[in-house]
Each structure stands twice: as structure tokens, then as C-alpha cells.
Amino acid sequence: METTRPPLLNPQHAPGTGGSAPVDLMAVVNVGLTLHDGAGRLVYVNSRFFSEHFPGIASDVPEIQTRQRRGDYWREFHEDFDDTPAYRQLIEDESAGPLPQPVTLRARSGRFYRIEEQGWQGGIASVWTDVSELVGRENALRTAQAELELLNTRLADLALTDALTGLPNRRRFQAALAEARGRVGEGVPDAVGVIDLDFFKAVNDRFGHDAGDAVLVEAAARMARTLRPGDLLARLGGEEFGVLFRSVSLAQGSEAAESLRRILGARPFMVGVAEVELTASIGLAWLSAARSPEDSLRQADMALFKAKDGGRDMIFWDHPGPAAGEAGGTPAAATVPAASVAADLLGDEGLDAARLQQKYQAQGDQHPRFDRAAWRRARAEGRTLDHYWNWVDYCIALAFA
Incomplete structure (x- = not known):
């Protein structure tokens, strides 16, 4: 059976208002106002505002004539507001009296309304303000802020990424070495390697730098596919790459480096219709708590020089390191x-x-x-x-x- 709802009171001269100038003024401004007396009876409502913004309320007022518990009162507006967390909190509120703080609700029309309440002559004065434009600007600012943060993240990532190969660059690699060095004191044996493509200058001299860049991209891709999970490959500059082997024994580090060396020489690189065979020399060193990451990288670089002096296309360890005595370990070259x-x-x-x-x-x-x-x-x-x-x-x- 359909409930008969009481009609809306005449807003300008509702009982108890006395037609005062402040109340009369509310009839012409774009702000909603409802007044309930101490008994919870509705004594004033700004019909101009509600007729424009909430036609359903203006023609058939929900049970807003009386007001006691907040939840019961605001539940009568379920046809006017979206089921948002803010509205659900209102309809679940069993307290009485004015709202302790302003609340912003989204109407089913898509507009937003800020409702603020305070005590009035023992009752409640409720002021409704259309804040759709303000919310729109706030949302636009949040979107712009999110886009700016994303852009800053991308810029930071670009600053740590090699533009040609997409690998981490030297700066990011050095930061990773510093982080890895901090784990050395916890007994984690990490190793650093420097990889150099043998006689790469001949590729640039013969085919040009564009062809050389294509070879570098392919070399980087081959090594990245071969890399163990958790290890880090970076381009340090030119034809030189750095690799961080995480938590490796001497044998594991040697095997991981050998996999990178083999994959580079496994098949020729295509430069147009020409085939170019390349090999790589690799120098390895342990990270140590007793020296800086830069010194460890220099040690690996010195091992690389010795690999080149030894004939290239080979791997050279700086020194046996902490895992030298492991059973089954690959003996490190005497250095x-x-x-x-x-x-x-x-x-x-x-x-x-x-x-x-x-x-x-x-x-x-x-x-x-x-x-x-x-x-x-x-x-x-x-x-x-x-x-x-x-x-x-x-x-x-x-x-x-």
C-alpha cells in the first residue's frame, strides 16, 4: 500500500519564520535550507532551491517533515543520492542531532552537494550547497597530480635507463651495487662483472654506427634473455656492459658469466645481409664490505683487462673470493x-x-x-x-x- 506523504510547506512564510528578511533572502539565493524545530518538525524549506535541484523532493517530499534519528531521516533520500560510502554512512547512523561535520553527497543527477548542519533554536538548520564545479576542479587537480607523478616516475626511470638498449644505465647499476654491498655483511655473496664486446670498433668502422647500435641492441637482448632471475644487466657505455650476480657461489657466478659469453658468440649478428661474429671478454670481482662499490667495479674492470690480455673471448676472476673453498667450485684464474x-x-x-x-x-x-x-x-x-x-x-x- 502506497504511503501518502505530506506536502511541502510554503517556504517563504513557513510556521515559525515570521517572514523575516534572512529567511526571505534564502528564497532567492542558490543555497538550500531546511529548518527543523526541537520536536523534529520541518518548519522551513527553501522550495526554489529544491525545486531546481531535486524536483522529486519539491513535488513529493519524503518523510522530511519530521526528523529524529539521522539514519531514518537520510534514508528517505535514497532516490535522490547515489549509494556512495558517504551516503551509506549517513543512513546507518543511529544518532540524533545535527551532522557533526559537513558531508558531500553525489546526487543521481551527477551533481555534488555539500550539506552542513548546526543547532538552531533547539532544532536543526541544514544548509545545502551545490559544489559540483568545486568537486570537478578538485578531481581535475587530482588527475593532474596523478599524471604529474606518473610523468615524474617515467622521467626518473628514463634518467636511470639506457636510451639505446632499454637496459639500466651506469647510474642505476651503481645504485644497485651500493644496495648489494649492504647485503655482503649479511653473508650474501654477490659478484659484479664487466662485459666488453671484443673488437666492436671494427663493426662501427666497417658498417657504420647505426649498424653498430643495432648489434648492441641485439647483444643486450640476448644477454637479458639469458640472465638468471634476480640478476641485473646494465649498459655502462659504448660496448661495455655491467652485470650484478646476486647470491652466487664461485661456481654459480662462473657458470652464469659463461652463459652470457656463450650466448653472444653462439651465432653471428646480422648487419643487413652480412653476418658479423662477435665474442666477449668478461671480468668478475666479488663485492666486499671492505671496499666501495666503485672499487669493486674497478676490480672487475681490471679483471676484464686481464681477460683481454689473455686472448679475449674468456672470463677472468679478480680473486677467488669468499666461496673459493666450496666443493665443486670452478678454480679462479690466478691473479x-x-x-x-x-x-x-x-x-x-x-x-x-x-x-x-x-x-x-x-x-x-x-x-x-x-x-x-x-x-x-x-x-x-x-x-x-x-x-x-x-x-x-x-x-x-x-x-x-
């Missing part, structure tokens, strides 16, 4: 620490770099590090004196670091 190499170069004479270079100046085709036959091979492979002196300067820098 001399970089500091010792630098000390040997400097000797007891305290020579500076210029005098050291003069002391070891090659005579004819005799290289100070290779015998004559090895030096001829080095020249044929493009390992010139400039390359050698770069290595010497690097050792000197380590000694004075």
Missing part, C-alpha cells in the same frame, strides 16, 4: 691484485706518471708487457701503445687512490 700491479709499476723509485712512461718506453716493436711475438699479435689486433698506457695510467691511479 695479482691491482694494488700490487700498480706497486710493481711504481717500484721503489717513486716515479711519477711521466717518468714511469719514459722508463717503460717501447724500443722498436718491443712492447714492455709482451714478448716480440705477442706484441706483433697485439698490433695486428689493434692493441696499440695507447691502449697499453691507458692500462698503466689506470694502475697508477689505483695506487694513489
Whole structure:
């Protein structure tokens, strides 16, 4: 059986208002007002506002003539407001009296209304304001803020990503090394590797830098597919890549590095219709709590030099590290620490770099590090004196670091 609802009171001169000027003013402004007396009876409602914004209320007022418990009162507006968390909280409220704080509700028309209440002559004054434009601006600001945060995240990611290969760049790699070093004290044996594509300059010289870039992208993709879960591959610059092997034994680190070396030489790289065969040299070093991540990276770089000096297309460990005694471990190549190499170069004479270079100046085709036959091979492979002196300067820098 349909409930007969009482009609809306005449707003301008409702009982108890006395036709006062403030109340009369509410009839012409775009703000809604309802007044309930101490007994919960509706004594005033701004019909102009509610007729415009809530036609259903204006023509057939829900049980808003009396008001006691909040939940019972606001439940009568279920046809006017969307079932939002804010509205559900209202209809579940068993308290009485005015709302303790303003609430914003979304009407089924799509507009938003802020309702604020306070005590009035023992009853309740309820003020309704259309805040749709304000909510729209707030939503637009939130959307803009979210887009800005996303853009900042993307920019930060770009700052840590190599533009050519999509791999992490040197900055991100160094940050990962610093984080990994913090785990060393917890007994986690992480290792760092430096990978260099052998004679890559010949690819650029023969086919051009665009072709060289394509080869770098393919090399990066091959290694990324071969990488163990949790390990990190980065491009450090040029044809040089860095790899962080997480939680590895000596044998596991050697096997993981060997997988990367094999995948690069497994099949030729296609440059147009030409096939280019490439190999890689890899230097490895353990991360240590006793030295900085940069020093560990330099140790791996020195191991890379020794891999190249040993004939390239090979892996060289800086030193056995914490896992050297493990059963089944792959023996690390015998090495001399970089500091010792630098000390040997400097000797007891305290020579500076210029005098050291003069002391070891090659005579004819005799290289100070290779015998004559090895030096001829080095020249044929493009390992010139400039390359050698770069290595010497690097050792000197380590000694004075």
C-alpha cells in the first residue's frame, strides 16, 4: 500500500519564520535550507532551491517533515543520492542531532552537494550547497597530480635507463651495487662483472654506427634473455656492459658469466645481409664490505683487462673470493691484485706518471708487457701503445687512490 506523504510547506512564510528578511533572502539565493524545530518538525524549506535541484523532493517530499534519528531521516533520500560510502554512512547512523561535520553527497543527477548542519533554536538548520564545479576542479587537480607523478616516475626511470638498449644505465647499476654491498655483511655473496664486446670498433668502422647500435641492441637482448632471475644487466657505455650476480657461489657466478659469453658468440649478428661474429671478454670481482662499490667495479674492470690480455673471448676472476673453498667450485684464474700491479709499476723509485712512461718506453716493436711475438699479435689486433698506457695510467691511479 502506497504511503501518502505530506506536502511541502510554503517556504517563504513557513510556521515559525515570521517572514523575516534572512529567511526571505534564502528564497532567492542558490543555497538550500531546511529548518527543523526541537520536536523534529520541518518548519522551513527553501522550495526554489529544491525545486531546481531535486524536483522529486519539491513535488513529493519524503518523510522530511519530521526528523529524529539521522539514519531514518537520510534514508528517505535514497532516490535522490547515489549509494556512495558517504551516503551509506549517513543512513546507518543511529544518532540524533545535527551532522557533526559537513558531508558531500553525489546526487543521481551527477551533481555534488555539500550539506552542513548546526543547532538552531533547539532544532536543526541544514544548509545545502551545490559544489559540483568545486568537486570537478578538485578531481581535475587530482588527475593532474596523478599524471604529474606518473610523468615524474617515467622521467626518473628514463634518467636511470639506457636510451639505446632499454637496459639500466651506469647510474642505476651503481645504485644497485651500493644496495648489494649492504647485503655482503649479511653473508650474501654477490659478484659484479664487466662485459666488453671484443673488437666492436671494427663493426662501427666497417658498417657504420647505426649498424653498430643495432648489434648492441641485439647483444643486450640476448644477454637479458639469458640472465638468471634476480640478476641485473646494465649498459655502462659504448660496448661495455655491467652485470650484478646476486647470491652466487664461485661456481654459480662462473657458470652464469659463461652463459652470457656463450650466448653472444653462439651465432653471428646480422648487419643487413652480412653476418658479423662477435665474442666477449668478461671480468668478475666479488663485492666486499671492505671496499666501495666503485672499487669493486674497478676490480672487475681490471679483471676484464686481464681477460683481454689473455686472448679475449674468456672470463677472468679478480680473486677467488669468499666461496673459493666450496666443493665443486670452478678454480679462479690466478691473479695479482691491482694494488700490487700498480706497486710493481711504481717500484721503489717513486716515479711519477711521466717518468714511469719514459722508463717503460717501447724500443722498436718491443712492447714492455709482451714478448716480440705477442706484441706483433697485439698490433695486428689493434692493441696499440695507447691502449697499453691507458692500462698503466689506470694502475697508477689505483695506487694513489
